[in-house]
Amino acid sequence: MQAQEFIEKLYQASQAQGINQFQIDYSQSENLSLKVMDGKIEKRSFKNTQHLSFSVKEGQNIGSFDCGELEEKNIPLIIKEAKENALLMNNEEENFFFGEKREYPVVKRNTPIKGYETLDKEQFLLNLEKEAYAQDKRVKKVISCYLNEGTYQNTIRNSLGLNVSEGGNWAFAGIYLSVEENGIIKTASEYVKFDKKEDFKPELMAPKAVEKALKKLNPISIPSGKYKIVFENECFAEFLNVMKNLFSATAVEEKHSKLGDKLKQKVAADSVTLVDNPLLENGYDTRAFDGEGYPSQINVIIQNGMLQTLLHNLRTAHKFGVTPTGNGVGGGSRGVSYSNFYLENGNLSKDEVLQQTKDGVYITDLTGTHAGYSTVSGDFSFGAEGFLVKNGKIDKSLNQLTVSGNVYQLWQDIELIGDDIKFTPDGCGSPTIAVKPMQISCN
Amino acid sequence: MLDKNLVAEILNEALSSGGDYAEIFVGNTLVNGLYTSERKIKSSNSSLSYGAGIRIFDGVNFVYAYTNLMDRENLLKTAQIAAKGIKSNKKDISFDLRDLELERKHQIQKPFKSKSKKDKADLMLKISEYALNASPLVCKADANYSEITRQTLLANSLGVWAEDTISRSRFFLTAIAQKDNVIEKAIDNFGGLYGLELFDNRNLQEFAENVSADSVSQLSAELCPSGKMDVVIGNGFGGVIFHEACGHGLEAEGVAKDASVFAGKLGQQVASPLVTAYDDATIDHAWGSINVDDEGIKTQRKLLIENGILKNYMVDRLNGRRMGMEPNGCSRRQNYTFAPTSRMSNTFIANGKSTPDEIIANTENGIYAVKMGGGSVKMSTGEFNFSVDRAYLIENGKITKQIKGAKLIGSGAEVLQNIDMVGNNMSLGCGMCGSISGKIPTTVGQPTIRVKNITVGGQK
Known part of the structure; x- marks a missing residue:
């Protein structure tokens, strides 16, 4: 059955059953993914799927049922399950669907530039792998050389009159490789998203990845102790992705953030401005509305070190007595989501950040971040890769590291902020930053 | 889940461009999840995922295509899309799909439907209560329970037709302890290929009290040396x-x-x-x-x-x-x-x-x-x-x-x-x-x- 026909039937069946408030979230996506190995296209993968989430409000609560198979026979099950889920919950705070008539912002999402449609994608990958091996004898293995592209369309329709849609397309390619010397193996990766001309040239991407990996060879060990830390821009962006939940109202409710009573107080160094910006031009997570259909807006979370707002969905905004921030999640989750979430640029170049730090450790990669962070205490201990910083310059590569601290302290300890913001595909962005000494352990 | 003749047709379509092996995987997974916290049933979720993936080998290279539009026309189209990714000489492959005999271990005793969601949630609240009662320092006890029924079919051009259903369930308990501004948590879980007997023959009170005690003892733990x-x-x-x-x-x-x-x-x-x-x-x-x-x-x-x-x-x-x-x-x-x-x-x-x-x-x-x-x-x-x-x-x-x-x-x-x-x-x-x-x-x-x-x- 066609999706629109199914949605219409589900809509009518819900009304016929006398369900007062309900919502349908529908998404459809198609993807292509290619992978090269040893001069051949090793993998071609094609996807064409749809997903529907049906939600019902009963009393204060919203219950949902998620389903991919849009067949008429499933309609009674979908309605029954969603209703049963709603009736079961006994939350004290009210949940909401959004139904106000509002203007939606016009946004420009990251999308491949003109010329991508005619790119020979398989040849691009074959060349990329070949270029990587040609760079240096020490390249051991191109572990992964891939291209992914897709289109998607999301629609939210509810009984309060909301009916909004948004879609887009995206593409990115990447390489992950290892190099070896004297029995030491090191890895590095690089990716492009085809939003600038240079991205179409494998001969530019391959050397970057190889150079990154070669720099890591011949690592030395340093004694465990406290070192000033410089986080590479992309690396701190990944760290932001790990800890961004600190700023959500749901995390405060759940005691997974201690920032609930810190509004208008100083939670970070004076130079820190932290933003969630769904309107960012060409952003990975740029959107006109959130998962609940609420119009997107720019939220400055920390300004000059002061906490300005938490991020809210419709329910938490009502509970906390504030206006929603456009960070809702639809479907069964009803949590808080983020868009383009970033630390704003400072005014130092990366070199100046290193020079002013003088001696310390430059961290380029964090590992095990899913397990080494306690959301209730803020304590973290991660695996890491990095370099020694000596006399203001990046020096020798270091053996495997751990870096430990506490995120609340870390925000206060940011000393220097670069002007080289970079975003990761998770939608988080950061410039290079330097922080006060943290505990390092080196293998 | 799918008819044998249709599956054979899909596999033949997949082999039409020279692949030397083709398979189709069909998965139908029903998940129910419950979450309780602060003595309330905070969320109850369920989902049904049904879809198919077709894979074709050409030596050591492969194509994979998947969809959840499960009508005959689209499944055959998906096989065609996958076949387009292989460019080789068509092989002479014939097969007869035969049921793979399996020793179906891990049968569950108490079906998930034998109790209402409300009864399950009440049990979760009871276990959480044990944790909360064990110490005044424990300020929050959250319970998560999920039950999954995964029905699968794998058929391939070697003639394998393997159908199976596995049910699994898992329970998590998190205790959060607070003293002044120090907050710590502890978490533990149990799970397996069980129905509702997952909760039988266990001392649930002792389980909860241990999680509670772990969160409290963590409050006075010292920082680890490097x-x-x-x-x-x-x-x-x-x-x-x-x-x-x-x-x-x-x-x-x-x-x-x-x-x-x-x-x-x-x-x-x-x-x-x-x-x-x-x-x-x-x-x-x-x-x-x-x-x-x-x-x-x-x-x-x-x-x-x-x-x-x-x-x-x-x-x-x-x-x-x-x-x-x-x-x-x-x-x-x-x-x-x-x-x-x-x-x-x-x-x-x-x-x-x-x-x-x-x-x-x-x-x-x-x-x-x-x-x-x-x-x-x-x-x-x-x-x-x-x-x-x-x-x-x-x-x-x-x-x-x-x-x-x-x-x-x-x-x-x-x-x-x-x-x-x-x-x-x-x-x-x-x-x-x-x-x-x-x-x-x-x-x-x-x-x-x-x-x-x-x-x-x-x-x-």
Whole structure:
């Protein structure tokens, strides 16, 4: 059955059953993914799927049922399950669907530039792998050389009159490789998203990845102790992705953030401005509305070190007595989501950040971040890769590291902020930053 | 789930462009989840996922196409799209789809539907209450329960028709303790291929009180020191060290591509002679067990390492071709949206001879990592990291202070060689393992072991 026909039937069946408030979230996506190995296209993968989430409000609560198979026979099950889920919950705070008539912002999402449609994608990958091996004898293995592209369309329709849609397309390619010397193996990766001309040239991407990996060879060990830390821009962006939940109202409710009573107080160094910006031009997570259909807006979370707002969905905004921030999640989750979430640029170049730090450790990669962070205490201990910083310059590569601290302290300890913001595909962005000494352990 | 004639038609369509093997995987998964917190039923979710993935081999290269538009027309179209990715001479392949006979172990006793969601939620609230009542410092107890019924069909051009249904359930309890501005949490869980009997024959009160006590004791834990030290790792979920440091490196996905440090080492001494390890997908009702893998091969108990010597890898069909080895029933995927590959099931280090007390008493100074958190490994270098959820200092052969925030790092190959004591108290723990074919349930396990000289990272 066609999706629109199914949605219409589900809509009518819900009304016929006398369900007062309900919502349908529908998404459809198609993807292509290619992978090269040893001069051949090793993998071609094609996807064409749809997903529907049906939600019902009963009393204060919203219950949902998620389903991919849009067949008429499933309609009674979908309605029954969603209703049963709603009736079961006994939350004290009210949940909401959004139904106000509002203007939606016009946004420009990251999308491949003109010329991508005619790119020979398989040849691009074959060349990329070949270029990587040609760079240096020490390249051991191109572990992964891939291209992914897709289109998607999301629609939210509810009984309060909301009916909004948004879609887009995206593409990115990447390489992950290892190099070896004297029995030491090191890895590095690089990716492009085809939003600038240079991205179409494998001969530019391959050397970057190889150079990154070669720099890591011949690592030395340093004694465990406290070192000033410089986080590479992309690396701190990944760290932001790990800890961004600190700023959500749901995390405060759940005691997974201690920032609930810190509004208008100083939670970070004076130079820190932290933003969630769904309107960012060409952003990975740029959107006109959130998962609940609420119009997107720019939220400055920390300004000059002061906490300005938490991020809210419709329910938490009502509970906390504030206006929603456009960070809702639809479907069964009803949590808080983020868009383009970033630390704003400072005014130092990366070199100046290193020079002013003088001696310390430059961290380029964090590992095990899913397990080494306690959301209730803020304590973290991660695996890491990095370099020694000596006399203001990046020096020798270091053996495997751990870096430990506490995120609340870390925000206060940011000393220097670069002007080289970079975003990761998770939608988080950061410039290079330097922080006060943290505990390092080196293998 | 699908008609045999239609499946045969799809497979023939898939082979039309010269592929030498084609398969279709159909998955139908029903999930129910409940979450209680602050004495309320906070959420109740359910979902049904139904879709199909078609894979075609051309030597060691492959195409994968998947969809959840399950009508005949679209399934055949998906097979055509996949076939377009193969450009070879058409092979003469004929097959007759025959049911694969399976010993259907792990049958559940109490179907999920035998109790209402409300009854289940009430039980969760009761268990949470035990945790809250155990200490005035415990300010929050959250319970999560999920039940999953996964129905699968795998049919391929070798004539395999394998259908199976597996039900699994898991329960988590989190306790959060607070004293002044210090907040800490503890979490524990149990799960397996069970229906509602998951909760039977367990002392649920004791379980909850232990979680509660763990969160409280964490409040007064000191910061973990940094540096190299001997580490005693507790049994059960402690086996995550073997899972990360070695298990992933024995998956054919990495070995075939020479991306694993264990590639080319069959028959060689890769671990201390005290180490014997298995991957066994056939353990009754274990969380990581399955009857048949996602390539239609019956699962097995595989000896991976015997007295330190590498004996076997986990091999799937495609990487088996690359390595010239037979697949051994370990190919898995989260659902139809992933092509399958070699993965672990229930992976553990077998019992040794020491008692846990002897291991502690023989450790002059070090740390005792009673409960491990999660971790990860970089397969190409063997470098791993993992977190410790509960740990103590060992001083002069005795457990002294509780410490927090410990991270262990090192290389898998090195750690395996440095295991110098193995206990006699093997047990298993549940986990979810993420890799290129998605997130799948796996069990880790080991007796208490001691590893010499691991780099420990802490805040002190």
